[in-house]
Amino acid sequence: MSDLVILFSGRKSATEQEIIEILTSYGANYISDKAVISKGDKFTVISEYKKSDVKIKNGVALFIDDTNRFDAQTFGSGITGICEDINTKALNIFEKSGIPVISCGMNGKNTVTLSSLNNSCVLVTLQRNIKDCFGKIVYSGEFIIKLTKKYSPFSVMASTAVLLIQGIIPKEY
Numbered sequence: 001m002s003d004l005v006i007l008f009s010g011r012k013s014a015t016e017q018e019i020i021e022i023l024t025s026y027g028a029n030y031i032s033d034k035a036v037i038s039k040g041d042k043f044t045v046i047s048e049y050k051k052s053d054v055k056i057k058n059g060v061a062l063f064i065d066d067t068n069r070f071d072a073q074t075f076g077s078g079i080t081g082i083c084e085d086i087n088t089k090a091l092n093i094f095e096k097s098g099i100p101v102i103s104c105g106m107n108g109k110n111t112v113t114l115s116s117l118n119n120s121c122v123l124v125t126l127q128r129n130i131k132d133c134f135g136k137i138v139y140s141g142e143f144i145i146k147l148t149k150k151y152s153p154f155s156v157m158a159s160t161a162v163l164l165i166q167g168i169i170p171k172e173y
Contacts, residue, residue, distance in 0.1 A: 003133040004056055005045045005162055008073070008090075009064040016064050018155035019162075020045060022173050026163055043133075043166050054079070058133060060165055061099075062158055063090035075099050080130075082161050084154050085110050102130065102165075104157035112157045121146050124160045124170075132167040146172040 005023070009016040024030055027040030032047040051073045054061070061075055063083040070089065075081070075097040083090035085105030094101045102111040108127065116123040124143045132138055143160060151159075151173055163170045 003043055003165065004059040005043060006054065006059060006061050007045060007047045007064060008061065008070055009047060009049065010067065011049055013064055015152055015155050016047065018151050019159050022155065022159040023162060026168055060162055062162065063087055066090065080165060082158055102161045104154060104161060112161050114153055114157060115142060117153065119147065122156055124157060126164065130164065132165050134167050136167065138164045143170060145170050148172060
């Protein structure tokens with residue numbers, strides 16, 4: 001069983017495009033209102049650009065933007081939220097829904113951080129254990145990821161969190 005990954009974003013977001021590129025390179029299918037891409041059926045990523053009625057048992061909600069457009073968004077108990085640590089609107093939405101959150105940022109309070117970054121690789125740290133979509137524990141630790149192109153720090157951290165939840169250990173972006 002794999003999860004559905006929902007990207008909540010503004011249209012034409014460079015960060016959204018980076019995350020889609022990374023996740024589809026790891027076998028994710030992608031669906032939006034303008035595109036359907038089949039890459040390997042490991043999991044499915046969809047983009048939402050406004051509040052949506054989300055009624056799924058398991059999945060990941062990844063907020064890319066800090067925007068009022070999603071204020072009334074709610075989620076069921078089987079969702080795991082992912083957002084940047086400074087995205088107070090997303091954190092508030094996740095808290096109201098009572099779902100676990102994986103925060104991404106540059107301090108020790110976040111679940112996923114970057115320890116080191118250069119042009120050829122990045123060291124991503126998982127600060128706390130999380131469960132993947134198969135119920136297995138992903139233990140805290142550091143993941144060395146080779147970079148084939150330049151990505152934003154948030155794209156790297158959020159993509160790593162999604163892949164770890166999907167049971168995939170990332171090696172290269």
